[in-house]
Amino acid sequence: MSDITIVTAYFDIGRGNWNNSERGNNKYINYFKFWARIKNNLIVYTTKEFANEILSIRKDFGLEEKTKVIIVDDYRAFDRDLYNRIEKVMNNDISKTFHKDIKRPESWNVDYNYVVMLKWYCIEDVISKKYINNNSIIAWLDFGFNHGGKDGLINEEDFNFLWEYNFSNKIHLFTHQKIDVNIPIFEIVRNMDVYIRGNIMVAYVDLWRDFILLAKESMLSLLRCGLCDDDQTIELMAYYERPELFEIHDVDTWYDGLKLFGGEHFIERKKEYKKNKKYKLYKKKAKAYKFNGSYKKAIRYYIKYYKEKYLHFN
Incomplete structure (x- = not known):
């Protein structure tokens, strides 16, 4: 079983000053402290302001x-x-208002996007400077992974272990909802849908090299379209x-990629019962198929939407 080296980063982009945001620097340091006892090798990219505190937590x-x-x-x-x-x-x-919810940072905050x-740039730096050997697994974990237990893992002592797993030689991503290849990227950008969870990514070094190139080209492709x-x-x-x-792993929670x-x-x-809102996804897919001219599929999803919303719950 290959070693898993964790890479993460934290940079102050002024979250504490955003409207409706409670995630300032101290909050993120506490989020990190929640999982920082994990016994794997850890590489953290940050500014001088936070370096000593991060190292002190691990110490x-x-x-x-x-x-x-x-x-x-x-x-x-970096770039x-x-x-x-x-x-x-x-x-x-025009680009800003193309997004459905212009209050979310991916609509308006340059530094956020x-x-x-920089996840890919940090890992590129790890590889190029040979901080790890070439047959290692690199796992990216967000600095605020699991939001200090708010996302469901309540016992920080559970992170007191050496994370090991026999991952296959692929790039491992973890979904937020099942991927539908029929929905075009511009529609996903506009509706601000999330299909893959960004808080954890896992791959061997060689595949990270491919992933880095793909990620950079993907962002440039979006930007060339004005998005x-x-x-x-x-x-x-x-x-x-x-x-x-x-x-691709279909999972239920933000922490399942680790759990x-x-x-x-x-x-x-213990999970509280939440009303099923699958009908929203059905409506979204119906609109996308209608937009693409796939009217039979659109009708099928409108029927699913109607049944799920008006017949299933009432």
Whole structure:
């Protein structure tokens, strides 16, 4: 079983000052602390402002020797040309209002869409500087993975383990909803749908090289069309381009990519019953098929929508 090295990053993009956002820097540091006792080798990219605190957290868990903190003076320096391209597109009001909900950061925040792209740049740096050996597995985990237990894993002590799993030689992605290849990317961008969860990605080093190129080209393709979106759409576009490189896992929660693949001991919060809202997905698919001229499929999904919303619950 190959070693799993975890890579993550944290950069201050002013979240604490956003309207309706409660996720400031201290909140994210606490999110990280929740899972930071995991015993794998960990590489963290961040600015000088947070470096000592991050290392101190790992040191408190006796994991200083398994931790490498890379200080980044200016995160925009990873790829200034990409930043400028994103800025140009997102400053266009037509592009901004193309999104269904212009309050969400992927609609208006240049730094947000740029920083979530840095997942691939950080891993590219790890590989090029040979911080790991070539037969290793790299797992990207978001710095705020599991949001400090709010997403369902309630016992931080459960992270006190060495994460191991016999992953196949594919790029492993984990879904938020089942992928429908009939829905075009522009429709996904407009409706702001999420198909792949961006908080965890796993692959061997060689496949990360392919994934990095696919991700960069996917973002450039969007920008050339005058559109921009976050990492989750970029992952989907990369999968569309080279599906044979990927293994897609249909999961139920944001933490299942870890829990079901080596973290089976995790304790989950008892799930409350939530009303099924599958009908919303049916309506969305019906509209997409209608737009594409696939009227028979559109009718089929409108019927499913009607049955699910008006007959199933009432």
